[in-house]
Amino acid sequence: xxxxxxxxxxxxxxxxxxxxxxxxxxxxxxxxxxxxxxxxxxxxxxxxxxxxxxxxxxxxxxxxxxxxxxxxxxxxxxxxxxxxxxxxxxxxxxxxxxxxxxxxxxxxxxxxxxxxxxxxxxxxxxxxxxxxxxxxxxxxxxxxxxxxxxxxxxxxxxxxxxxxxxxxxxxxxxxxxxxxxxxxxxxxxxxxxxxxxxxxxxxxxxxxxxxxxxxxxxxxxxxxxxxxxxxxxxxxxxxxxxxxxxxxxxxxxxxxxxxxxxxxxxxxxxxxxxxxxxxxxxxxxxxxxxxxxxxxxxxxxxxxxxxxxxxxxxxxxxxxxxxxxxxxxxxxxxxxxxxxxxxxxxxxxxxxxxxxxxxxxxxxxxxxxxxxxxxxxxxxxxxxxxxxxxxxxxx
Amino acid sequence: xxxxxxxxxxxxxxxxxxxxxxxxxxxxxxxxxxxxxxxxxxxxxxxxxxxxxxxxxxxxxxxxxxxxxxxxxxxxxxxxxxxxxxxxxxxxxxxxxxxxxxxxxxxxxxxxxxxxxxxxxxxxxxxxxxxxxxxxxxxxxxxxxxxxxxxxxxxxxxxxxxxxxxxxxxxxxxxxxxxxxxxxxxxxxxxxxxxxxxxxxxxxxxxxxxxxxxxxxxxxxxxxxxxxxxxxxxxxxxxxxxxxxxxxxxxxxxxxxxxxxxxxxxxxxxxxxxxxxxxxxxxxxxxxxxxxxxxxxxxxxxxxxxxxxxxxxxxxxxxxxxxxxxxxxxxxxxxxxxxxxxxxxxxxxxxxxxxxxxxxxxxxxxxxxxxxxxxxxxxxxxxxxxxxxxxxxxx
Numbered sequence: 001x002x003x004x005x006x007x008x009x010x011x012x013x014x015x016x017x018x019x020x021x022x023x024x025x026x027x028x029x030x031x032x033x034x035x036x037x038x039x040x041x042x043x044x045x046x047x048x049x050x051x052x053x054x055x056x057x058x059x060x061x062x063x064x065x066x067x068x069x070x071x072x073x074x075x076x077x078x079x080x081x082x083x084x085x086x087x088x089x090x091x092x093x094x095x096x097x098x099x100x101x102x103x104x105x106x107x108x109x110x111x112x113x114x115x116x117x118x119x120x121x122x123x124x125x126x127x128x129x130x131x132x133x134x135x136x137x138x139x140x141x142x143x144x145x146x147x148x149x150x151x152x153x154x155x156x157x158x159x160x161x162x163x164x165x166x167x168x169x170x171x172x173x174x175x176x177x178x179x180x181x182x183x184x185x186x187x188x189x190x191x192x193x194x195x196x197x198x199x200x201x202x203x204x205x206x207x208x209x210x211x212x213x214x215x216x217x218x219x220x221x222x223x224x225x226x227x228x229x230x231x232x233x234x235x236x237x238x239x240x241x242x243x244x245x246x247x248x249x250x251x252x253x254x255x256x257x258x259x260x261x262x263x264x265x266x267x268x269x270x271x272x273x274x275x276x277x278x279x280x281x282x283x284x285x286x287x288x289x290x291x292x293x294x295x296x297x298x299x300x301x302x303x304x305x306x307x308x309x310x311x312x313x314x315x316x317x318x319x320x321x322x323x324x325x326x327x328x329x330x331x332x333x334x335x336x337x338x339x340x341x342x343x344x345x346x347x348x349x350x351x352x353x354x355x356x357x358x359x360x361x362x363x364x365x366x367x368x369x370x371x372x373x374x375x376x377x378x379x380x381x382x383x384x385x386x387x388x389x390x391x392x393x394x395x
Numbered sequence: 396x397x398x399x400x401x402x403x404x405x406x407x408x409x410x411x412x413x414x415x416x417x418x419x420x421x422x423x424x425x426x427x428x429x430x431x432x433x434x435x436x437x438x439x440x441x442x443x444x445x446x447x448x449x450x451x452x453x454x455x456x457x458x459x460x461x462x463x464x465x466x467x468x469x470x471x472x473x474x475x476x477x478x479x480x481x482x483x484x485x486x487x488x489x490x491x492x493x494x495x496x497x498x499x500x501x502x503x504x505x506x507x508x509x510x511x512x513x514x515x516x517x518x519x520x521x522x523x524x525x526x527x528x529x530x531x532x533x534x535x536x537x538x539x540x541x542x543x544x545x546x547x548x549x550x551x552x553x554x555x556x557x558x559x560x561x562x563x564x565x566x567x568x569x570x571x572x573x574x575x576x577x578x579x580x581x582x583x584x585x586x587x588x589x590x591x592x593x594x595x596x597x598x599x600x601x602x603x604x605x606x607x608x609x610x611x612x613x614x615x616x617x618x619x620x621x622x623x624x625x626x627x628x629x630x631x632x633x634x635x636x637x638x639x640x641x642x643x644x645x646x647x648x649x650x651x652x653x654x655x656x657x658x659x660x661x662x663x664x665x666x667x668x669x670x671x672x673x674x675x676x677x678x679x680x681x682x683x684x685x686x687x688x689x690x691x692x693x694x695x696x697x698x699x700x701x702x703x704x705x706x707x708x709x710x711x712x713x714x715x716x717x718x719x720x721x722x723x724x725x726x727x728x729x730x731x732x733x734x735x736x737x738x739x740x741x742x743x744x745x746x747x748x749x750x751x752x753x754x755x756x757x758x759x760x761x762x763x764x765x766x767x768x769x770x771x772x773x774x775x776x777x778x779x780x781x782x783x784x785x786x787x788x789x790x
Binding site (some may be wrong): 029183210347348387388 | 741
């Protein structure tokens with residue numbers, strides 16, 4: 001019966017493979033998933049926010065310092081932008097690297113088009129934006145950030161997606177903002193805005209996708225572009241905002257992604273100062289300042305806009321403060337541990353996830369009780385990105 | 396060898412089942428899925444918005460007239476609220492009915508708690524709200540809508556979720572708004588607001604979860620409750636809004652879920668009139684009226700707030716109009732076909748899905764070109780609900 005035994009084993013093996021091949025990956029919803037960047041390890045952890053656990057990890061993503069992530073519209077795949085020019089597509093269900101291309105020498109983040117078909121990467125070297133097919137990662141369009149005599153290329157920063165299959169970004173060296181319409185990916189329609197201010201170092205778009213703002217490194221103030229009215233051009237707001245007023249050393253230029261919109265108010269980190277600035281979104285004027293524990297880095301609004309959470313630059317990066325928006329008061333100072341790098345809210349705001357780089361862990365807090373409800377080990381975690389970002393504009 | 400043959404067949408069968416049971420359903424992301432209600436058939440179609448196709452159908456859901464849907468936080472399961480008191484939990488990946496309970500005699504929609512653990516149903520008969528475990532559909536709490544001498548029960552309408560594990564709803568017969576905190580599901584903390592106006596017939600909560608509004612059937616005006624300041628109580632806004640000013644027969648009381656928030660403006664259907672009203676969200680005053688093709692039913696804002704799409708009551712329910720928010724002008728009148736029942740935008744707004752009950756089809760439009768890009772057959776489709784709702788407050 002030995003032959004039959006082998007036969008049976010082979011049949012069983014084959015049948016099992018047939019069964020399993022029907023599901024290369026877990027059968028589960030993807031709305032409660034996320035990635036935690038493990039910077040030094042060149043790895044991402046796949047986490048879920050319902051049970052608050054780690055599901056697995058995906059390695060081989062290269063240099064993930066300053067890495068960021070966007071998601072496919074079905075929330076299954078993530079596109080990870082590394083500092084080394086690497087663009088990696090990972091599958092959260094099978095927990096594997098689908099494809100990786102090193103598309104430039106030095107990059108700083110990216111975005112995904114409104115319809116989810118195009119992924120754009122913002123490059124320092126060579127300066128420009130490259131557009132890839134979200135399915136295959138094939139190059140679709142190359143947009144060199146040329147300026148001046150047309151031979152020089154600028155570093156590109158502050159790349160965001162905008163409604164109408166557009167991308168918006170800033171040219172650090174050229175002092176320009178470009179709006180690119182990719183309705184026809186084979187023929188990008190570029191609209192350039194020149195002389196917007198010296199050295200735009202970062203940009204953001206309001207959650208409704210209407211206003212693009214670029215922070216200036218070379219002078220004070222912020223450049224504002226209304227995407228509903230491009231003909232009005234770029235105007236200057238917040239003239240006092242920036243390095244000019246800066247009496248303290250700036251340990252870290254705050255990211256504009258760290259700005260928070262809560263109702264009609266915009267909360268943003270003062271550059272170098274131990275303050276969070278409050279701006280009225282209707283006229284872009286400063287309406288208040290809130291004293292905080294250090295130089296703010298990320299100023300994030302809970303999705304319902306009732307709280308704003310703030311982390312800080314060294315030497316205060318072991319502290320997180322919670323601001324009550326209604327009273328503009330700091331209502332809690334938390335000391336989660338050393339090296340708080342990033343914070344991310346669940347989409348309906350009941351949880352916030354914190355990465356503690358120097359403690360090698362991620363912590364989850366209940367935003368109502370302000371109590372810690374989970375701790376996950378992680379290797380020098382930095383950015384935390386939840387799949388709900390797939391459904392939002394400008395992320 | 397006959398015995399061995401049977402043995403082999405059994406092994407193969409068993410092994411295959413083992414393999415398949417590892418994936419009871421498709422392996423795919425759930426962020427681009429949705430359900431289309433097929434009212435007469437008591438069935439829902441599972442659709443996806445990336446390829447714009449139907450994936451399958453789930454039957455046996457009872458009377459789905461006026462049915463609505465909420466989603467689990469992982470976007471895998473849907474909770475379907477039928478008019479017959481039925482609460483059905485369906486799995487979008489395996490396309491099957493997981494569980495169905497008939498929890499009342501007559502119901503009108505429901506909501507899911509901020510943390511996704513509790514599902515609430517709004518009941519006419521017996522009047523009240525019942526709370527169920529989202530995992531098992533076991534009854535967790537029963538909240539009878541008693542009023543007056545404490546023996547009478549009111550119909551409950553306008554049930555929504557609110558931040559802080561709360562539900563808010565209105566008592567039609569009692570003229571009350573209740574805010575229920577379910578932080579401790581075994582002991583719901585109820586706060587009652589009396590004399591809010593006669594016969595509240597529907598309610599909504601602003602997208603940030605701060606303001607609850609109840610429309611009044613028995614008199615003009617709207618009841619407003621600021622959930623950030625419950626002690627301030629309910630105030631009356633929009634005194635002119637309602638039946639009082641009504642010179643025309645009201646074919647259908649518009650649903651307040653049909654109100655649209657776009658920037659600082661709220662667009663809402665005038666009751667009975669061929670107008671869309673524009674309200675300033677900062678002071679709740681009417682700032683404009685837009686003439687439209689009929690009595691508006693749903694007035695929905697594209698997620699970026701640049702467009703508002705409107706459908707109409709009989710006899711104008713074959714028309715859909717598109718309003719440009721910047722100019723407050725109707726920029727397009729579409730004639731998709733008879734019986735336009737509902738419209739739903741994809742989360743980043745590039746598509747809108749329309750249900751055409753009397754044409755037995757669903758149509759998908761590109762919101763930039765305003766061209767139809769897909770048509771799907773459906774049996775008397777009514778509501779369309781995409782999984783992105785899982786990540787939003789008050790839906």
